[in-house]
Each structure stands twice: as structure tokens, then as C-alpha cells.
Amino acid sequence: MGSMISFGRRNYKTLLPVVVPRSTSPPPIRFGILGAANIAPIALIVPAKSHPEVVIQAVAARDKARAETFAKKHGIAKAYGGEDGYQELLDDPDVDAVYNPLPNGLHFEWTIKALNAGKHVLLEKPSANTAEETRQIFDLAEQKGLVILEAFHYRFHPAIQRAKAILDSSELGAIKSVSTALAVPNIAFKENDIRFDYSLGGGVLMDMGCYTINCMRYLSSGNPTAVIAATSTLQAPRSPALLKAAENVDRRTTAAFALPGDATGEITCDLGMPPRLGFIPVWPEVGATVECTGGKLEVLNFVGPSIYHSITVTKPKPDGKGTEKRVEKAYTFPADGSATGGRVLGEDWWSTYRFQLEAFVDRLRGRTPQTWVDREDSIANMEWIERVYEKTGLGSRPRSTYVYDS
Numbered sequence: 424m425g426s427m428i429s430f431g432r433r434n435y436k437t438l439l440p441v442v443v444p445r446s447t448s449p450p451p452i453r454f455g456i457l458g459a460a461n462i463a464p465i466a467l468i469v470p471a472k473s474h475p476e477v478v479i480q481a482v483a484a485r486d487k488a489r490a491e492t493f494a495k496k497h498g499i500a501k502a503y504g505g506e507d508g509y510q511e512l513l514d515d516p517d518v519d520a521v522y523n524p525l526p527n528g529l530h531f532e533w534t535i536k537a538l539n540a541g542k543h544v545l546l547e548k549p550s551a552n553t554a555e556e557t558r559q560i561f562d563l564a565e566q567k568g569l570v571i572l573e574a575f576h577y578r579f580h581p582a583i584q585r586a587k588a589i590l591d592s593s594e595l596g597a598i599k600s601v602s603t604a605l606a607v608p609n610i611a612f613k614e615n616d617i618r619f620d621y622s623l624g625g626g627v628l629m630d631m632g633c634y635t636i637n638c639m640r641y642l643s644s645g646n647p648t649a650v651i652a653a654t655s656t657l658q659a660p661r662s663p664a665l666l667k668a669a670e671n672v673d674r675r676t677t678a679a680f681a682l683p684g685d686a687t688g689e690i691t692c693d694l695g696m697p698p699r700l701g702f703i704p705v706w707p708e709v710g711a712t713v714e715c716t717g718g719k720l721e722v723l724n725f726v727g728p729s730i731y732h733s734i735t736v737t738k739p740k741p742d743g744k745g746t747e748k749r750v751e752k753a754y755t756f757p758a759d760g761s762a763t764g765g766r767v768l769g770e771d772w773w774s775t776y777r778f779q780l781e782a783f784v785d786r787l788r789g790r791t792p793q794t795w796v797d798r799e800d801s802i803a804n805m806e807w808i809e810r811v812y813e814k815t816g817l818g819s820r821p822r823s824t825y826v827y828d829s
């Protein structure tokens with residue numbers, strides 16, 4: 424009963440946070456959003472309400488009326504729209520940082536344009552269509568002295584960091600295998616979703632697979648040494664009009680990896696699991712399992728842990744007779760400040776996105792963020808996405824045709 428109440432309280436506060444007063448000195452960082460994307464409220468607009476140093480200043484949409492409606496709904500001062508709307512937002516001197524939640528295939532072009540306009544960028548995952556594009560994005564950001572972050576929000580939450588700390592301690596011994604999964608039922612996305620359009624960088628490996636690869640790499644503290652096998656099931660839209668867009672688009676992909684130290688890795692991602700027996704709805708699957716020489720660690724809901732999660736450790740009993748289980752939750756960082764450089768950081772209702780925003784702002788302000796997803800991490804993640812696509816035979820998503828003067 425108690426945990427039901429805290430579940431309700433936590434999630435209520437996440438969705439409807441108390442709006443805190445904005446800082447005056449220094450003035451808040453003013454964000455502009457490229458596209459009236461579905462994810463923008465959850466990933467930035469709501470988290471910003473409880474951050475005193477952030478203001479959502481502008482939104483741009485291809486359709487001006489859509490931008491205006493979105494701006495009105497979310498209390499955003501400026502709305503840009505039409506053919507030049509995105510660029511006008513980038514050229515706005517009242518915008519300091521840009522959130523880029525465009526379709527994957529447009530991440531490269533609009534992040535390069537944002538950096539060239541002198542804006543810091545919070546960039547949605549996956550960072551681009553290819554590792555080479557990701558490298559160019561980070562090169563330009565470094566050259567310009569701007570902050571760029573691939574929005575792997577779950578990495579900023581205490582839950583995944585606690586799981587990693589258990590693995591890094593001597594408690595469970597060496598890692599033997601890591602498997603990660605992210606799969607949703609076929610009612611989650613419509614057939615015409617950007618995720619099913621190859622020309623926009625679609626495919627489950629890009630969308631959900633980027634998390635499963637990232638989490639596998641994070642928990643195993645390194646990069647795979649090889650893709651052993653990979654298989655995809657293609658998206659098969661019922662509407663003939665969508666067949667062309669869905670060409671080369673994987674709906675489900677599984678892959679097996681060799682990991683350092685003779686360990687193995689496995690990922691599963693699915694954007695449209697069919698109902699069992701054709702009519703029984705299936706539950707989403709969001710988990711990570713790590714088998715170690717001295718036990719097992721399981722993380723339930725590593726992607727959205729602020730909603731609910733569990734970290735389960737199973738290991739042999741000290742007397743060797745059977746196993747014992749321990750279940751942990753980590754909605755906050757340890758009170759002793761051991762994970763946060765001595766400072767008190769966050770609330771139990773902070774979402775992954777709120778923790779991420781804190782880190783992004785810290786970096787912009789010259790403070791040390793609690794954690795970070797750095798250049799090499801983002802590049803390697805794209806590299807392994809491409810290697811899996813190579814193994815499935817589907818090939819990387821199309822390289823951007825955008826050419827800029829570097």
C-alpha cells in the first residue's frame with residue numbers, strides 16, 4: 424500500500440511539478456525547440472518547470488499555426504514557422520541553447536546548423552544516422568566551444584548508476600553476460616510514425632536499439648569486440664502507401680555480441696510486438712540482466728526508472744545452500760553524497776529528463792555535472808548500431824545530404 428502511494432505521489436509530482444521562480448543572476452538559459460515534437464513536453468518542457476535556470480523561449484514548427492498552438496499550450500514566448508522557421512529560431516539572439524527532437528535523419532543537419540548559429544545543443548538519441556556524422560557534430564561543437572549532449576537521459580538517473588555501482592563493486596564477481604531489451608506492443612506506434620520511415624533514419628535499432636546497445640556498453644564498461652550474429656524482422660505496414668517508406672526498416676532486431684573478458688552480450692528491440700495468439704495483449708519489455716561469476720543483477724525498467732524500477736541481486740547464500748535475493752530501488756542518490764561529489768542532488772520525483780537537464784545546465788554554467796555522456800560514448804554507440812545493421816544486411820541509415828562549410 425505504501426509503495427502504491429509513493430508511486431502515485433512521485434509520478435504526480437513528475438508530471439505536475441511545482442514551478443520554481445527563475446533565477447535573475449545569472450539570467451536563465453533560454454531554450455529553443457526545433458519541431459513541435461511529441462517528446463518535447465516530457466523531455467524538456469515539464470522538467471524545465473522545476474529548474475530555476477531554464478526558460479523555454481521559442482519553438483519552431485514547419486507549420487506556423489502548429490508552432491503557435493504548441494507555444495500557447497506550453498507558455499512559450501515565441502513561435503516560428505513556415506519554410507524558414509527552424510533557421511529563424513536558430514538565428515534568434517534570445518535563444519542560447521537548442522533542443523533537437525527532429526526525426527533521426529535530420530539530427531545531423533539541424534545540429535550542425537544550430538552549432539554554426541552559436542547555440543549549445545541537447546540532441547535527441549540516436550545522435551545521427553552514422554558514426555561519421557556524430558564525429559563531425561562533436562568536432563564542430565569542440566571547435567566552437569559549445570556544449571553538445573546526446574540525450575541518453577536514463578544514464579543521469581540514480582537507478583542505472585546504482586546498478587552499475589553494484590557491478591563495479593566486488594560483490595558479484597566478473598561479468599559473464601549482459602542482455603538488454605526494449606520492446607513494445609504493436610499498439611504503441613502508428614504505421615506512419617517517423618520510426619518506420621527509412622528516409623528519416625527509421626528502424627527499431629536506431630530508435631530503441633540505441634538504448635539497448637548503450638546500456639549493454641555502459642553496464643559492461645566498454646565496447647563489444649564483435650557482432651556475432653544479428654537478425655531483423657522488417658516492418659510490414661498494412662497500408663500499401665507506406666511500403667516504400669518502410670523499405671529497409673527493421674521492426675524487431677536481435678543481436679549477439681562478444682564483450683571484453685570473454686563475456687557475451689545480447690540485445691532485443693521491438694517496436695511492434697504482435698498480440699499473443701493474435702489477441703492477447705503483450706506487456707512492454709524494458710530490462711537488463713547481467714550474469715556474473717558470483718550472481719546475477721537484473722534491472723527492471725532501466726529507461727524510465729523514475730516511474731518505477733527495481734534492481735534485483737541474486738547470489739548464492741553464504742552457506743552455499745540455495746540462493747538469496749535482494750531488491751533495491753534508487754530514486755535518489757545516496758544521502759552521503761558519495762555519487763554526487765558531496766552535493767545533494769535531485770528529488771525522488773525527478774524524471775530521467777530532469778536529472779539530464781540538471782547536468783546539461785551545469786555544463787553550460789561551467790559547473791561539474793554529476794555524470795555525462797561524452798563524445799567517445801556517442802560515437803561508439805553509433806558505430807555499434809552501424810555494425811549491427813551491417814550484420815543484419817540492412818545497412819546503415821542514409822547519410823545526410825546536408826553539406827556545410829567546415
Ligand SMILES: NC(=O)C1=CN([C@@H]2O[C@H](COP(=O)(O)OP(=O)(O)OC[C@H]3O[C@@H](n4cnc5c(N)ncnc54)[C@H](OP(=O)(O)O)[C@@H]3O)[C@@H](O)[C@H]2O)C=CC1
Pocket residue numbers: 457458459460461462463466483484485486489524525526527529547548549574576617623630
Ligand atoms: N529521449 C526520449 O525519451 C525520446 C526520444 N525520442 C527521439 O526524439 C525524436 C522525435 O521523436 P518523437 O517526438 O516521437 O517524434 P515526432 O514525430 O512527434 O516529432 C518529430 C518532429 O520532427 C519534425 N519534422 C521535421 N521534418 C519532418 C519530417 N520530414 N517528417 C516528420 N517530422 C518532421 C516535426 O516537427 P514540426 O512540428 O515542425 O512539424 C515533428 O514535430 C526522435 O529522434 C526520437 O528518437 C522520441 C521519444 C522519446
Ligand SMILES: O=C1OC[C@@H](O)[C@H](O)[C@H]1O
Pocket residue numbers: 630631726
Ligand atoms: O524512450 C523511448 O521510448 C520509446 C521510443 O520509441 C522512443 O524513441 C524512446 O526514446
